[in-house]
Amino acid sequence: MNLFQIAWRNLRYRSLASALTILSMALGVALCVIVLGISGVINRSLERNSNVGYNLIVGSKGSATQLVFNTVFYLSQPVENLPYSYYMEFLNKSQRNALHEKISGQANEDEPNGRYSFLVGDGFAIPVCLGDYIGEHRLVATTPQFFNDLKYGDAGDEAYTFKAGRNFEDFSEQYGFFEAVVGSQVAANMNLKLGDEIFASHGPGNLVHEDAFTIVGILAPTGTPNDRAAFANIEGFFLLEGHTAPKRDDTGIELDKGLPLIETKNGEKTSSNLLTERLPIERREVTGILVRHGLIGAGLIRAVNKSKFAQAVSPIYEITQLLEYFVRPVQAVLLLMTLMVCLVSAVSILVSIYNSMNERTRDIAVMRALGASRDQVMLIIFSESLLITLIGACSGVVAGKIFTYCLSPIVEQRTGIKIPLLAFNMPYEPIVIGGLVLVGTLAGLIPALLAYRTNVARNL
Amino acid sequence: MLKITNLVKNYRDPDGNINQILGIKSFEIAAGQQRVIRGPSGGGKTTLLNLIAGILTPDRGEIQFDGVDICKLSEGGRDKFRSAKIGYVFQTFNLLAGFTALENVRLAMSFGKRKHDLARAVSLLQRVGLGDRMHHRPSQLSVGQQQRVAAARGLANKPRLLLADEPTANVDPANQAIIIDLIKSVCRDEQVALLLVTHSDEVTAQFSDVIQFNELNSVLPFNSSKV
Numbered sequence: 113m114n115l116f117q118i119a120w121r122n123l124r125y126r127s128l129a130s131a132l133t134i135l136s137m138a139l140g141v142a143l144c145v146i147v148l149g150i151s152g153v154i155n156r157s158l159e160r161n162s163n164v165g166y167n168l169i170v171g172s173k174g175s176a177t178q179l180v181f182n183t184v185f186y187l188s189q190p191v192e193n194l195p196y197s198y199y200m201e202f203l204n205k206s207q208r209n210a211l212h213e214k215i216s217g218q219a220n221e222d223e224p225n226g227r228y229s230f231l232v233g234d235g236f237a238i239p240v241c242l243g244d245y246i247g248e249h250r251l252v253a254t255t256p257q258f259f260n261d262l263k264y265g266d267a268g269d270e271a272y273t274f275k276a277g278r279n280f281e282d283f284s285e286q287y288g289f290f291e292a293v294v295g296s297q298v299a300a301n302m303n304l305k306l307g308d309e310i311f312a313s314h315g316p317g318n319l320v321h322e323d324a325f326t327i328v329g330i331l332a333p334t335g336t337p338n339d340r341a342a343f344a345n346i347e348g349f350f351l352l353e354g355h356t357a358p359k360r361d362d363t364g365i366e367l368d369k370g371l372p373l374i375e376t377k378n379g380e381k382t383s384s385n386l387l388t389e390r391l392p393i394e395r396r397e398v399t400g401i402l403v404r405h406g407l408i409g410a411g412l413i414r415a416v417n418k419s420k421f422a423q424a425v426s427p428i429y430e431i432t433q434l435l436e437y438f439v440r441p442v443q444a445v446l447l448l449m450t451l452m453v454c455l456v457s458a459v460s461i462l463v464s465i466y467n468s469m470n471e472r473t474r475d476i477a478v479m480r481a482l483g484a485s486r487d488q489v490m491l492i493i494f495s496e497s498l499l500i501t502l503i504g505a506c507s508g509v510v511a512g513k514i515f516t517y518c519l520s521p522i523v524e525q526r527t528g529i530k531i532p533l534l535a536f537n538m539p540y541e542p543i544v545i546g547g548l549v550l551v552g553t554l555a556g557l558i559p560a561l562l563a564y565r566t567n568v569a570r571n572l
Numbered sequence: 573m574l575k576i577t578n579l580v581k582n583y584r585d586p587d588g589n590i591n592q593i594l595g596i597k598s599f600e601i602a603a604g605q606q607r608v609i610r611g612p613s614g615g616g617k618t619t620l621l622n623l624i625a626g627i628l629t630p631d632r633g634e635i636q637f638d639g640v641d642i643c644k645l646s647e648g649g650r651d652k653f654r655s656a657k658i659g660y661v662f663q664t665f666n667l668l669a670g671f672t673a674l675e676n677v678r679l680a681m682s683f684g685k686r687k688h689d690l691a692r693a694v695s696l697l698q699r700v701g702l703g704d705r706m707h708h709r710p711s712q713l714s715v716g717q718q719q720r721v722a723a724a725r726g727l728a729n730k731p732r733l734l735l736a737d738e739p740t741a742n743v744d745p746a747n748q749a750i751i752i753d754l755i756k757s758v759c760r761d762e763q764v765a766l767l768l769v770t771h772s773d774e775v776t777a778q779f780s781d782v783i784q785f786n787e788l789n790s791v792l793p794f795n796s797s798k799v
Contacts, residue, residue, distance in 0.1 A: 113675065113678045113679060113681070113682045114682065115682070118679065118682060121670055121671055121675060122670060124670065125669065125670025125671075126670075474666065475668050475669075478662075478666040478668065479668075479679070479683070480627070480651070481625065481627060481654070481660050481662075481666075482654075482655070482660065482679065482680045482683055482725070483651060483652075483654045483655020483656070483658075483680070483683035483684055483729070484651070484655075484682075484683040485647075485648055485651040485652075485683075486647070486648075486651075487648075488683060568622075568627050569619075569622050569627050569628050572622075572627075572662065572666065
């Protein structure tokens, strides 16, 4: 028998106490593995979502974080709107001309370049309107450019694809301005399919617009917040009741509260006189502008921020700030608490072996009388703590990995991040688990020293 | 093989007085010899065995074993000496409760040079009549069977000398003679010398070479600075 076998026999003899100590260690390590695993997913998810395909979000002045939460994650309360004409400042002469022609049917040959268009360079600007909901999911009104030009993914190079159907169009013969696309989770949660009609509302339980958008596409899962949103053609969105900007004078004072409703043949009030016409530019508003700028982006941020009512924020910067100042400290606290649990487990190893020492002094004396050296009996006791720690740590890693792996389908559906069974959060996981094994093993040092000092003749 | 000369062991009583517990002018055991020391309990017989085994160190004197004075060995040296040359059978058996009979015998081998000699452990247990009880724990064995395991364990490393400390003190009279016979015969077969200490007349009667402890132990002058 070698010393490890003797230590193993000792553990087996005190099987209940050993099993409970191993369980305590395993739970601590499993907790660490789960916390580190989920932390890794949160970090990757945030980093992945910071690759949104555009550099800047332009919105009304206010909280930059709120603008990012609202525009990237579809969380928080919607921010104030910007005039559509402000969006047009990001377009060059030909783009503005094309818009004029599309919206009013008349090209404006004297249209100048937008104020910021030279800073946008060969990039793009996409308008978004937020604030409405489909059921409990946010509705994003935008242009087809959203899915044509934006990319997503870890490297920001994955194009949006459709699990079913296609991207919505600016205008179609079949559905006019009222086409929509839904994210994979929205389709699953609301059991939606192509051809279904969805009705926008101002929030769960609030007013539901009468005009429906028809679903023409269901997004393939992206692992981004877009899976949890619905996307409608901005042209149709503008035509919904109450989505018309009030008429203002040059100083910004409202002259009316938007276009009045008209009465139909049935006596119902609707804005449907506009359903075949586009809303005039001056009555349009947007919540945000997603800008991919050229090489001189810093200049664009400065230029926008000089304006009285708009701000430009970098989503990557804001998300990084969020990680640094909110997520990471919370993760650190969680990890610290988990490490405390493991420390308690290590102490339980110490207590378990230490308590057994009183009843084992005779056994140790017998081993010494049979020829064991002080070093050998010390190693036997030390091996016991090593075995408890190793078995506990291995069981904990396996349990933690299996637990996180079982969560993988849910996590993948919500974040788009797969959790492989044997993925480790490098370098933290090996360091933390290795550290725990070390602490647990060292906990056996005190009983081992007691064994070393056992008086043989007195205890025989 | 074993030669003890002017051996003195003292102890300090609770009042701080130094008392001599052991004083042996001369004592020898030849290879393969079987000797018994008879004396009352508490007389210092176990101390003598612990000194011979190198568990205790004397205050004065020499214990020559195969020409080596074990009193001059370091603690590690005495541990090695003990595992290689000495077998020990205790009065209370001292089997480890968590280990089977076979494992108790193999445990003794773990600290010597016969770590992997499973066949010898099995053979010894068969020799003491426990071939069918090898995988039983001490609690599953009778008192007599436990002492037989202890005897097999004492001989596990094929020692030169087996020290037996009142090996039948806790065994019923019917089993006493059987166990002593067994120890004697196994020692003879294994060519192991035997030093047995006892207070029992029945045990003493089974040996021809018996020394009275009070004749062996006498007050010898000692060097108090060593206490």
